[in-house]
Amino acid sequence: MNRAKNLQRLQNEMFDICIIGGGASGAGCALDAALRGFKVALIEKNDFASETSSKSTKLIHGGVRYLEQAFKNLDFAQLKQVKHGLEERQIVLQNAPHLARPLPLLTPVFSWFEGLYFTIGLRMYDFFAKGDSLPKSRWLSKKETMLRMPTLNAKKLHSAVLYFDGQLDDARYCLALAHAADEAGVAVVNYAELLDFKVDGSKKLTEAVVKSLTNGESCAIKANLFINCTGAFADTVRLKANPKLTKRIRPSKGVHVVLPYEVLKSEDAMLIPKTSDGRVVFAIPFEGQLLLGTTDTDYRDIDKEPILEEQEVDFLLDTLTRYLAKRPDRSQVKAGFGGLRPLLAASESASTKKLVRDHEVEHDELSNLVSLLGGKWTTYRYMAQDTIDKVCELLGVERECKTTNHVLVGGE
Template sequence: MNRSTSLHALQTEQFDICIIGGGASGAGCALDAVSRGLKTALIERDDFSSATSSSSTKLVHGGVRYLEQAFKKFDPKQLSMVRKGLYERQTLLRIAPHLAHPLALVTPCKNWFAGLYFSIGLKLYDLLAGSRRMAPSRWLSKKEALQYFPAFSTTSFQSAVLYYDGQFDDARFNLGLAQTAAQLGASVANHCQAIRFETDEQGQIKAALVRDELTGDTFWLRAKVFVNATGTRADMLRQKANPKQATRMRASKGAHVVLPMSAVGPTSAALLVPETADGRVLFAIPWRGHYLIGTTDTEADPTETPYLQPDEAEYLIEHVSQYLAKPLTIDQVRGGFAGLRPLLQADPNASSKSLVRDHEVEIDGQTGLVSLMGGKWTTYRLMAEDTIDACCTRLGVSTKSKTDELILIGGDGYSPTFVQSLLSHYASVDPATVTHLAETYGTQANAVLQLIEETSSLAERLVDHHPFVKAEVIYAARAEMAHTLEDLLLRRIRLGLVDWRAAIAATPVAAQLLGAELGLTTTEVQRQQNEFVQYMQTCMEQAHPIKEERRITVGLN
């Protein structure tokens, strides 16, 4: 992906369709549109997945909680959503096998009734998946449960139920969608914000004024159809286009804490806490060598920047600890993050917890703006298909979505044996690095390893105890449109999510490499470095207020 080339096209060409918003929904729409042969533009005000789409629990799922709600409330809409999610689960695992894979989850049950309840519920979950089911769920004795999840406190449960869902790297999947769209010919640019619209004599939108957030320059982007895929900010764009539009979106904040694997002990299975005092389910999930625990659900302002707060960290640690032999402590938290769920409201008085995670494609008759609202990560592909179907009708084009079969960049040719072949081909590189690169970039790992072959120092790690190497910085700048340290250390390399202090420690080296690759001035490199360290400091202080003398000052001046 080359931002300059894309920017030139965005400024000079006329597009069939312009997607505004580069999260899962927008990047999914761009891929759907371009793969149908439409001339496609995608703009994102910050970075791909910089809002909600990099802050999910990273589950590719139908949603066991939604299944329970569907039965408790006799809600066929919820049931259909679960079925769609289960259908898509298999598709996502197939189109990005390097980024999404099956995950075993163990649900502890306090008594025989709970064991029966969850066994039946999870069998229904299997059944709803039909031919697309994963390994079947099954009841586990206490002894068996301990084999899957050795950290259990033996007195906290009587038996357990094992089931399977999918797990993925959300930000890298999102990037994969944008990259694959670009590879097929879409003009894709991050750090470009849609500011306002221009309409024709009939009031239909014909252009958007776009500001390049890296330079401050503005330009008009012309397209026949504009899609609003701006997540929790959808109302802002809808009302910019047509001030008479009523508010539709609500936001609910969800927070996660990240702990080192050693805090829980080695396990490949996740723990599902079936019910908290406030009626939530919580997940404690092994993810990229760490433990990720989430999530909360509280009403939020759709425009706020969400941070993990101390009460949220305590809530998560406390509830999961009830099931562990060695309770977790706040001091073990190394990282964390929070995001805003884009929820569609039918009833303005409903609580955010009760809103169905379904989506809607709205066409504003007055301006022609197509807005995609609501939904969840797992169903982004179906949401995109519905949206582009609606756009095709407006364009008078009849084509069908092809994304069900479209393998994302890095996934083509990837198989369980790929790592082995890479290990034997790059025998001189640390096997841990080769494995890490294969699991992160899929078949694109070859390109990162070639950088290491050319310059051996690029095999050096950015920071101790984490697998990320210098070559990844060069690759992110050259091939993945990373333009800021946040793009790099939060979403291309996910260090800033899992370990705030390590991310601060990696900042000087990462900043030098990124700056040199992008041709940034020393002043700009220093500015970015200060800004990123400040952001990490804020994440730490918001989550776990620390005394002034313990503040980390690496890289700040």
């Protein structure tokens, strides 16, 4: 990718679409739009995947927790989310096999009833994933479990349930999307901050005023349509386009800690299905270390970077300790990071833990801004497809999505 050349293109060319935000959503939309024949610009304030898209649990999944909530609460929105997630899981794996792979996950159980409960649940998970290439779930004996994960507390353990999801290198996957978009003709520029919009007499957006953070120079990007893919920061862009809009995003903070591989001593990941804050926690081998997360807390001050705090470290270590023969020591925490989920909230009072990780494509008729709101990593491609379908409708053209089988840079 040649940034200087692409920066010149931003200054001199007229685009069909300008996409703001270079995370998974924005890069996914850019690739989809370019493959449909649109002339596209993609700008990112920092580096690609510098915010939420590099701070995930590195999982590609339908969401076991959403499946459980769907049946407990008869919530079909959750069920739809699981179905889409599992469909997209296979596509994410096949389109970048160098950056994504199947991952075995163990759920330790302490009684036969627990084992039966999770086995039934994961068989349903398998049912919704029928036709994909991942192995199916199975109930393991205590002996099999200890061979696969020798650091578990053998005295308490009854057995475990094994199932498969996908794992990805999230930051590199996002970069591959941006790179693939560039190869498809998109003018891709990072370190380009949106300052403001210019509008015509009817308040429709005509230009995005952008500042290059490498040299301080500003330029105006001309486009027929602008797409807001800024995740947790989406309301900032929406209000720039139309100050009368109401806020839609409820950012939720999630943190991870990095521990030595020896804490689990296993190539399998662990799903901890019950925590004191009502979520699930994952302990996942990644890059020769163990990634432990995540939490879920309301986060209002999005201008401040979400960082790992003392009580969050304690919560995660306490949660993991219940399953291990030996408690990990605080001194073993090598690193940590926090990220923000861009949750869509129906009301201010809704708990972030109860919000569905679904997405919405919003079109503001006054400014003509299209905003991709909410969503999660696993369904980035499906979200982009929905968004560019809406763009086609607004521009009065019919162009088929081509990203389902588009192998990313490096995947050949």
